Amino acid sequence: MPRPLVFGNGRMLVQLDDKSRIRDFFWPEVGIRNHVAGHKHHLGVWVDGRFSWTEWDEWDVSQTYLPDTMVGITTFECSALNLALETRDQVVEDTFLRQMSVTNLAENPREVEIFFSQDFRICESPIGDTALYHAGLDAMVHFKWNHYFICSGRSGAGGIRQKTAGLKGVDGLLGTWKDAEDGKLQQKPIEQGSVDSTFSILVECPASGSAWAEYRITCATSMPPLSTKLPALKPEPPLIPPIHGLESLPPEVQDIAARSLAVVLTQIGNEGQILAANDSDIMGGNLANYSYVWGRDAAQVAALLDRLDLHDYARRYHHFTANLISPDQPFLLQKYCADGSFGATWHPWIYDGVPETPFQEDETALTIWSMGFHAWATDDIEWLDKHYDGFIHPMACWLASGIKAGYDLWEERRGLHTYTRATIVAGLREAAIIAQQLEKPDAKLFDNAAEQTLENLLRDCIDPETGAFIRGFTSVSATENRRDTTVESSLLLVGHFAGLTPDFPAVVATNALVESELWVNSPIGGLARYTGDYYARVVETYPGNPWIITTMWLAQAKIRGAKQLADLERPLELLKWAVDRADSTGILGEQFHPDTGVNLTVSPLTWSHAEFIGTCLDWVEKRKELLETAASEV
Numbered sequence: 116m117p118r119p120l121v122f123g124n125g126r127m128l129v130q131l132d133d134k135s136r137i138r139d140f141f142w143p144e145v146g147i148r149n150h151v152a153g154h155k156h157h158l159g160v161w162v163d164g165r166f167s168w169t170e171w172d173e174w175d176v177s178q179t180y181l182p183d184t185m186v187g188i189t190t191f192e193c194s195a196l197n198l199a200l201e202t203r204d205q206v207v208e209d210t211f212l213r214q215m216s217v218t219n220l221a222e223n224p225r226e227v228e229i230f231f232s233q234d235f236r237i238c239e240s241p242i243g244d245t246a247l248y249h250a251g252l253d254a255m256v257h258f259k260w261n262h263y264f265i266c267s268g269r270s271g272a273g274g275i276r277q278k279t280a281g282l283k284g285v286d287g288l289l290g291t292w293k294d295a296e297d298g299k300l301q302q303k304p305i306e307q308g309s310v311d312s313t314f315s316i317l318v319e320c321p322a323s324g325s326a327w328a329e330y331r332i333t334c335a336t337s338m339p340p341l342s343t344k345l346p347a348l349k350p351e352p353p354l355i356p357p358i359h360g361l362e363s364l365p366p367e368v369q370d371i372a373a374r375s376l377a378v379v380l381t382q383i384g385n386e387g388q389i390l391a392a393n394d395s396d397i398m399g400g401n402l403a404n405y406s407y408v409w410g411r412d413a414a415q416v417a418a419l420l421d422r423l424d425l426h427d428y429a430r431r432y433h434h435f436t437a438n439l440i441s442p443d444q445p446f447l448l449q450k451y452c453a454d455g456s457f458g459a460t461w462h463p464w465i466y467d468g469v470p471e472t473p474f475q476e477d478e479t480a481l482t483i484w485s486m487g488f489h490a491w492a493t494d495d496i497e498w499l500d501k502h503y504d505g506f507i508h509p510m511a512c513w514l515a516s517g518i519k520a521g522y523d524l525w526e527e528r529r530g531l532h533t534y535t536r537a538t539i540v541a542g543l544r545e546a547a548i549i550a551q552q553l554e555k556p557d558a559k560l561f562d563n564a565a566e567q568t569l570e571n572l573l574r575d576c577i578d579p580e581t582g583a584f585i586r587g588f589t590s591v592s593a594t595e596n597r598r599d600t601t602v603e604s605s606l607l608l609v610g611h612f613a614g615l616t617p618d619f620p621a622v623v624a625t626n627a628l629v630e631s632e633l634w635v636n637s638p639i640g641g642l643a644r645y646t647g648d649y650y651a652r653v654v655e656t657y658p659g660n661p662w663i664i665t666t667m668w669l670a671q672a673k674i675r676g677a678k679q680l681a682d683l684e685r686p687l688e689l690l691k692w693a694v695d696r697a698d699s700t701g702i703l704g705e706q707f708h709p710d711t712g713v714n715l716t717v718s719p720l721t722w723s724h725a726e727f728i729g730t731c732l733d734w735v736e737k738r739k740e741l742l743e744t745a746a747s748e749v
Contacts, residue, residue, distance in 0.1 A: 117718035118394050119178050119700040120187035122206040123381030124353070127334065128393060129211045133698075134170040135178060135189040135202060139395050140235075142209065142262075142334045145384040146393060146406045146453030148238045150262065153395035157232040161298040161315070162196055162225060168292075169193075169200065178700050184352035185377055187700070197221040207350050213330040214350070219320035227320055228276065231330055232292040232313040233257060233266050234283065241309035246280035248304040251341035255280065255312040263335040267345060268316040270328040278314035280306040356380075358423060358728065363735055364690070371694050372731045374701030375724035376423065379416065382721045387431025388453040389413035392705070392717035405717050407450040407458040410436065410478030411524055412722040414485035419725050421492040422732060429489050430498075436482055437506045445509035447478040449526060462522055466529060467593035474521045477535045479510050480542030484612075487545035500553050508557065511546035514539050515564035518571065520590050524605055525644065530596050532587035533576040534605040537612035540569045544614065569613055573621070582624035584609050586645070602632040602658075603645040604665040607672045617676040626672045635661045637709035641692060642666040651715045653708055660706040660715060663693055663723035667730045674733045680741050686734055693727050703727060 118130035118138065123145060130139035137156035139149050159168040167173060175192045181203070191200040197220040204213050219225050237244050237259040249256045253274040254267035268275060279300040283290035291313040294300055300313060320326045333345065355377040361369045382390045391412060392405035413436075417429040438455055439447060450458035462473035486507060490499045499507070523532045543565035550558035578585050578600055586603040588596035607629055609615075610622035617623075633643045637654075641661020644650075648659025670689035677683050696712065697703050704718030 117698055117702055117704055117714050119698050119702050120180070120189070120204065121378060121381045121702070121719060122185055122187065122204060122211070124206050124208070125383065125385035127206050127209060127211070128381055129206060130393060131187065131204070133178070134176055135204070136170060137211070139393055140211075141393065144453055145382065146388055146390040146408075149393070149395055149406065150235050150237050150239070150264070152236050152239050153398060154234045154236060156234060157230075157292050159230040159232070159295060160196070160198065161228040161230065162198060164298075165196070166296045166298050167193060167196060180374065180700055181352060183355055183373070185355065185381070186352045198227065205350060205353060207348050209335070210331055210333040210348060212348060212350055215328040215330065216325050217318045217320055217328055218325040219323065222322050224322050225320050227318045228298065228315045229268070229318055229328055230295045230313060230315045231266065231268055232290070232295065232311065233264075234290065234292070234311045235264060237262050237264070241284065243308070244310050245307045246305065246310040246312040248278050248280070249339070249341070251343055252339060252345055254345070255314055256338070257310070257312065258338065261336045263338060265333040265335060265339070265345070266312070266314070266331070267333070268314065268328065268330045270316050270318045271326055272317045272319050274316065275314045276317050277302065278312070279303045280310055280312045282306060282309060283311045284309050356423070356425060360735055361731055363738055364731060367694050368690050368731060371697050371701050371703075372728050375703065375728050378702065378719050379721055379724050380428070382719070383428055384453050387428065387433070387435040389416050389432050390453065390721065392720045394717040394719070397717050403459060405720075407452060408435070409450045410447040410482050411475060412725070414478070414481040416721060416725045418485045418488045419729050421489050422729070426489065426493050433486055433489060433502070437502055440506050440509060442509065444472070445513040446474050446476070447482060449473065449475060449522070462526070466590070469593040475524065475526065475535070476514065476519070476521045477524050477538040480514055480535075480538040483507055483510055483542040484538070484545045487549055490549070496552055499549055503549065503553055503555065507546060507549060508555070511543060511557070511561050514543055514546075515561055520596060523587075528589050530587055530589040530599065533572060533584050533609055534603070535587070536568055536572045536576065537609040540565050540572070540614065541612040543568065572613060577621050581628055582620055583628040584621055584625045601646050602628060604629055604633055604642055604668055607668040611671075611675065623676070626676065630669060633658050633665070635659070635709045639707065639709060639712045641707065641709070642669050651706060653715065654710060657709050660709055662706045663696060663703050663720070664726050666692060667726035670730045671733055674730070674737045677737055677741065680738065683734060683738055683741070686730070690727070690730060690734065
């Protein structure tokens with residue numbers, strides 16, 4: 116299920132589902148320890164002797180963001196109860212704040228009791244949790260180790276009215292949320308183990324009028340003493356950094372670009388960790404998720420942030436990555452946890468009976484490429500020099516040491532991949548420029564290695580029949596790699612990273628072949644990853660599911676090849692296609708059901724949002740270039 120509303124500030128990330136229930140809650144580090152892990156915090160009401168959870172079908176729920184901010188607005192309407200609620204949600208420092216308006220649609224005054232139910236799995240496990248009522252704070256506190264979650268509520272009529280803690284998931288107990296459905300809680304002040312909690316506040320609504328209420332979850336590292344009071348908050352709406360220069364794009368495209376940037380920033384930790392996605396619903400398969408840093412996409416996101424003049428985010432990412440390289444391992448592993456430790460993997464450390472450390476060369480190559488991009492964007496040669504000997508140099512030497520079998524960018528197959536070779540060309544060329552700027556002796560070595568890699572790519576990786584790039588060579592043993600002509604979307608980027616011109620014959624042939632073979636001829640369209648893609652496959656008659664990333668790659672390829680303004684019409688259509696895939700709040704997922712358009716995997720996906728923004732920037736830059744060229748020819 117997508118997360119239409121996400122809120123984050125580098126320390127805290129809170130994500131809500133389409134009923135505005137908290138489903139993901141990270142603190143004090145984004146991407147580490149999801150303290151809700153896909154379970155649900157509930158919101159309910161008791162009015163006129165009847166109970167109802169706002170997630171029940173009798174409620175109409177709509178969600179949006181306050182324009183230009185990271186404040187989420189949800190409206191809940193229930194005609195059966197003559198009641199409407201509006202919540203304004205945001206993260207303020209170490210607090211998730213929900214400000215509520217309760218509207219009585221009846222013509223007589225009414226008391227409405229609002230129920231809040233908390234279901235934490237602190238540090239991703241219910242083992243050893245405690246939930247207790249803290250009288251000094253007038254709050255329910257869930258805690259374990261040094262994680263304390265202080266849950267409180269108040270209204271004009273006062274603070275907590277009823278409260279209870281209880282067990283869940285043991286001895287057939289569902290949790291205290293079930294206890295709430297008769298409007299009365301057991302008033303149990305504490306419970307330990309696999310626990311949840313529920314409390315209520317009273318809201319006094321005038322006839323055909325509204326009243327306010329507030330709910331908070333404040334995070335702390337120790338138990339506050341009984342004399343402590345909750346601090347006052349200054350909930351100023353967190354603003355979205357503007358993206359300048361997109362005025363020539365349609366308003367709906369500009370809106371999704373702005374929202375995309377806001378979403379990307381929520382998925383970045385304070386130490387620069389660019390997380391792929393934090394939607395825990397993906398764990399329904401094998402309890403694995405996307406809450407990791409992949410050098411593959413994170414390097415490209417960092418470069419985008421530099422394009423947007425958000426250099427501090429990019430720099431912190433590169434500092435994070437620098438700590439992952441060592442003399443014994445001068446390359447990136449598949450993925451990393453947000454604390455820099457090696458992430459969960461499926462790549463074997465033995466292949467065909469031969470021990471090996473698995474790798475994806477594109478991740479290391481793009482890291483160098485992105486670091487150079489950052490240095491030139493900030494004009495900071497001193498920063499490059501600081502990172503050269505222990506970071507850039509060993510990675511570049513490893514890339515220059517010769518062709519080697521690794522895993523493709525999709526992490527699915529071992530071999531020698533055309534896309535990977537193109538990124539190596541980009542990485543080594545950047546390393547050569549860096550070495551030359553720093554007057555290091557390795558510039559010629561890296562430049563020669565880049566040109567040799569390109570020569571091999573052009574010799575080995577073009578199909579003589581189609582004139583297009585092939586996917587590469589897939590390993591069939593530790594020593595043998597077999598030619599693989601599967602049509603693959605990442606080939607759209609080969610010319611870009613290899614420095615080939617848009618009219619280079621193999622680039623032109625590849626772009627045409629990829630669009631012809633991988634366009635999903637379904638009710639929604641879009642571009643699949645490759646022929647026969649099996650990931651989340653739902654319909655066998657299509658090459659695969661349409662992805663935001665791949666469809667944006669197609670748009671980018673068309674933009675690079677544009678020679679006149681009319682050539683920008685198709686990429687603009689592809690941008691609008693992505694807009695159509697966004698939900699009402701502007702969130703973009705990874706891939707979609709080709710017939711229904713339903714999101715199939717994680718949402719939001721950081722990479723999808725970044726590629727959308729990058730495509731917007733490419734489009735406006737190319738349009739400006741074409742207009743200037745046309746003007747100069749008049």
